[in-house]
Amino acid sequence: MFDEVKFTDKTMKQVSVLVGAGSIGQAIIRRVSAGKHIVLADYSEENAQRAARTLEDAGFECSTIQCDFGSKEDILKLVEFATNKGEVTNLVNAAGVSPSQAPVGEILRVDLYGTSVLLEEFGKVIAEGGSGVIISSQAVIVCLLCHRSKTKHWQQLPWMNCWIYHS
Numbered sequence: 001m002f003d004e005v006k007f008t009d010k011t012m013k014q015v016s017v018l019v020g021a022g023s024i025g026q027a028i029i030r031r032v033s034a035g036k037h038i039v040l041a042d043y044s045e046e047n048a049q050r051a052a053r054t055l056e057d058a059g060f061e062c063s064t065i066q067c068d069f070g071s072k073e074d075i076l077k078l079v080e081f082a083t084n085k086g087e088v089t090n091l092v093n094a095a096g097v098s099p100s101q102a103p104v105g106e107i108l109r110v111d112l113y114g115t116s117v118l119l120e121e122f123g124k125v126i127a128e129g130g131s132g133v134i135i136s137s138q139a140v141i142v143c144l145l146c147h148r149s150k151t152k153h154w155q156q157l158p159w160m161n162c163w164i165y166h167s
Contacts, residue, residue, distance in 0.1 A: 013037050013086030014127075017078070019069060019118060020095025020135075021051035028133055032090045033060060039082045041067040042095070069095045070109035072117050079121045091122045091132040111136065 016033040018025045021042040029038055038060050042048040048064035055062050065081050068074045082088050096111045115136060122132070 014089045015039060015082055015086040016090035017041065017082045017088060017092065017122070018051075019067070019078075019091070019093045021048045021064075022094055024135055025092050025094030026051055026055065028092045028094065028135070029090075030055070030058070030060075032092070032131070032133075036061075036089065037085050038062045039078075039085060040064045041069075041078050043068055068110075069114035069118065070106070071114075075114065075117050075121055079125060083125050087127045088122065088125055089127045089130045091118075091126060091130070092135075093118055093133070094135040096136060 014036040015038075016029055016036045017039045018029040019041050021040045021044075038052075038055060040048040040051050040055075040062055041064070042051070043066070045064065045066040048066065052062040052064050063081075063085060065078055067078045093115060095114070097107050099107065102110070115134065119132070119134075126132070
């Protein structure tokens, strides 16, 4: 008699997710994704496909999805898309908009709200021992808010891995 073979999460393909398919994110995803499937998500499907071609030319296996990072619905679709590919072990968020690209409301919707939702939802599915890298200009917003406060002191923000000065 043969024992029944039971597949575990360890037999699934490991998946790295890149949110924002620009060159900074691509450089990071290359370092953490050897032997893994890469999911490339970008607001522009064309940008995601271009990045996929570049990474595939370097030997990586990729798939793409269009995603508005200020939309919880789109982020949930991304999570489902990625988990259908395998076990998510890495998340790299290099997406965002700057003042030269969008008004303040859009910056807050994508950079703050979207990042928060992204971390919350991927936090529910990322594999044990998984990792995440967040490339963000949100520190600028925090510093601007702190600039308006009445206190004057340095404060560590461990969740952003930086120090800010309240002035």
